[in-house]
Amino acid sequence: MNEANSAPAVLDAQGVAKRFGAVSALTDASLTVRAGEVVALMGANGAGKSTFVKILTGALRPDGGHVRIKGRDSTVGNPADARKSGLVPIYQEPSLIPDLDVADNLRLGNTPVEPFLRWVEELGIEGLRLDDMIGDLPLATLRILDLARALAVEPDVLLLDEMTAALPTNLVEQVLRVVRQQADAGRSVIFISHRFAEIAQLCDRATILRDGGTVADLPIEPGIEEKIVELMLGAALERGHIVTSEGQPAHATGRTPRLAVSGLSSGPKLRDVGFDLFPGEVLGVVALEGQGQDELFDVLSGFRRADGGTVRIDGQEASFRHPADAIAKGLTYVPGNRAEALLMERSVRENIALPLLARIRHWGPIRMRDEAARVGEAIDKLQIDTRAQGEVQRLSGGNQQKVTIGRWIATGVETLLLFDPTRGIDVRTKRQIYPLVRELAERGAAILYYTSELDEVQLACDRAIVIFNGRVVDVVDAAHADEQTLMRAAYGLTEQDRAEAVS
């Protein structure tokens, strides 16, 4: 591989910054790609990777910095112009129109048909007809078609966002081979992936983002994985107080688990997940984005039906057709996206009292004093700032999150499903949420806690399961769940080690 590449930069982004309201998504992101290079763009969840990609591809306009493609300024406001300047992205979701056939999609994008078909064949897809409807093709094929469509216009820079995520192994190999050929032929590629093995095989350099800024730009060489993991995590930040319960861990008491899941599968992403959650326990769930954790929580909260596997609650098998069924069994859900959970135009009180009124028998007159007492209790417990009582959307993110949790505290918590409860909220509120979670557990609640911030496992959980590719790949006790271990496991590296040890 050509490390000593001194060719001029084809794509040069420097000091790119972007704010959304009060939140800085990017502060100082930079990326340089030269002709004939494959550069990996890496970063942990929330590092600003997706925002950076949107800016590079023209879907967002940056607040600061510049993006130059072949020396021309390219901070454009729409994808069409970015394409014209020579950068063609392949997004995680295919950008083909599902209700049109292949030929129409090509025509829509002004893609030449001959080279497209050649690339499709080259990439290992057989039997594609131009009158196949996009909506009828499997996801893996669509991603390949997206790639073939991009290659057919001979772009200067190809941006592949998690290109290999939904592909079977044989197609992955074809893609890697073709991408490498592109680079060898003098084109440039930006490669975004969670898979170290592919990056090691394919890339020349890696640019690493952390907290909205580029922290390193290193050549890929054997054994670089550990260094990259370290860079993505950053220096160990000032730690909160680690609150792990004393005495015998809840999962070792031999009691019936509150929630016992086995072999659970749903949709293409959730394949085979099983775990036991005991009363008094906080079980962490760690996974990279899109490894099936969303589906897991959706199934447990009654939003989605399982394709296979069992869910037992206190030893009894259960299945849910509606969230109301899950709630009746004591499974209450706090989703990651607060906009999904809150009545934004309504008051704190109405939001917290909502589950109390859900059943038909509570449709009548509300006992206002009783309600005020229960809501008041939840507000006190969570220290919700109620100065802006009127509408929940005027509260800060942290207070909004407290309201969604408070809703279930007002009804009494049995099993709480928390999906990334501290996403995008301030440090002070975070520090209030961890002890609260611990306290609820000590009072006998069972809590499933997905987090995208790895240090939270030691701050709030007793154990953690790690999900990769729709399966549980590791179970780690909080005592051993330092970020390094979790990150390795989440990237499937631990599993890889084991496989290597066996072979």
Next chain:
Amino acid sequence: MMRLISKNRWTMGLFVVLALLFVVTKIIQPDFGASGVESLARASLPFAFATAAMAVVVIAGGIDLSVASMMAVASVTAAVLMQGASDAMAIPIVILVLVIGVIMGAINGALIVITKVPDIVVTLAMLFVWEGVALLILNAPGGAAADWLEALIVGGTGLLGIPKALIVLAVCVLVVWIPLRRSRLGLSIYAIGSDENAAFRSGIAVGRTRIIAYAICGLFAAMGGLSLTMSTGIGEPIPGPYLLASVAAVVLGGVVLGGGKGGLIGPIVAVFILRLVRMDLTLMSVDPNVTTIVEGTIMVAVVMLGGVLAIRSARS
């Protein structure tokens, strides 16, 4: 692949249903023949145009509740202008009315794009506005239509006795639709209805495409209004029951509410099916009001079926 077949199968199925209905009609009324087909075609004409108008915006992922009101505006404009005008003047009048239709549709589309108010609300408000405009132009049924225009849709042609109305319909729809369907613009209309995000990423100007889709809807609505004036000889300011009928025909014709799927042939065949059902009921001397009920029930049932199917497909 399966859906490619099944999509055609849906339209084929509609043709079969239509054929069966013709057989039923023949059994009910043994002397049902060319003249029956002719009056069916004539009665279906405004419905067919309304349905074509609705189909275009539904394919683009929208809906236009003001279709019937725009037809009324076109109808009264034509009738008022043609009263006392010479036959030759009728041609520029027709063209003017079509242009007005395009403008009305474009206004609807532009309001949706600019105000960001949902299409259903904007077109509901515009339903009232266009209705008001029609009333201002002509506050009671009246006006006239050029004789040759009326003659254009009455009777059959020498060709196998195919009704003239059917030819007019085919020509008008095909002239607009065929060049559009295969063009990049037509594909864009399908694209924004199918997956707006993917369309945006593919570099389609979503807003502009939406406005054009509504403008085409307005054009078809204007044709519908003209056909009303042509078949009755007067302008009618109060819109007929074309809104619900067009939604029902669109759904029955295999265009999914939500966009991206279907074409114009299915919905237009569906119009003939719905009209023929009505005709059969009349032939069986069922009270016309009962016929209205049956028709309304069929339409509501079809729309509900469409809703259930949409839920199903969203789940799978």
Next chain:
Amino acid sequence: MTTLAPDTTFLKRLGRFMRDNPVIPLILLLIVLIGILEFMRPGIVNERWLGNTVKFAIPLAMLAACQTLTMLTGGIDLSAGIVATITSFVMATLVPVYGPTGAILLSLIPAILMGLANGIGVAFARVHPLIMTLGTGLIGTGCLQVYQRFVIATGSEVPEFLAWLGTGRTWGFPNALVLFIPFAILILWGQRRTGFGRLLYALGSNERAAKLSGVRAWQVYMALYVLSALIAGIAGLLYVGLIKAPSLSLANPLMLPSIAAAVVGGTSIFGGRGGYAGTIVGALILTVLGTLLTLLQMPEGARRILFGLIILFVTALYVRLTDQR
């Protein structure tokens, strides 16, 4: 995320104030309109005029209650006017046979049936309420015409009691207030202080959040559309007492103003915001506006255009004010 940061633009502050207290600017608008009326035709605003205005505003306000309640969930009830017409017509034709009480009770049955049909379509088939209620309205009109042919011989009669309620006055106050004041209090109380009322706001604000909290939306929709049809039926009975001549299109002219009254009254057509208090003022505003337009000899067409534009303008303004990004 919006924080407690102070808003800077006047438009935003005005919007927030309007949203928090929609009734105050509406009452101001009402007073201004009455002022204009008095200015145009001095002496017109007297006790008698006030009584008449209130009398005509009440059936409108009741039909607008149907729109308000359904709009709180993000829906609409376009069949309300037809339900009102059907109920009044059926009632009037049944009086000679069953007497007033029996006729009134029987006449509410078709209303409930239409409400059930709307509810089923909205709750289970997830048809947009606008399309669904339009469809049932069409079927209802057909049924009414068929019904009329059967009862054409029996004649019709508006019961004394309804005429008293619709047109009479006591101490200068319209008797309709006897029905309307308890009705309004019930709705105003119910929308805030009952579980059902709260769920209407919840569904309109965020159906997914309501579902997540265990609300089964279909139950609420079913109950809502039946309730809406019942209210429409009662409004029809009151209106026929006011007009005193049952007809096949009795309440249809109220349809459009009833939507406009709810929208003008600050209820969001997208759901989750608003309430009946604003609607009542909205109904009064539209009634006064109607008088004003009549004075100006505004033709029917211009009226419709105006109503359409009001709906569009108010909704667009609303979108602007709430679009905080």
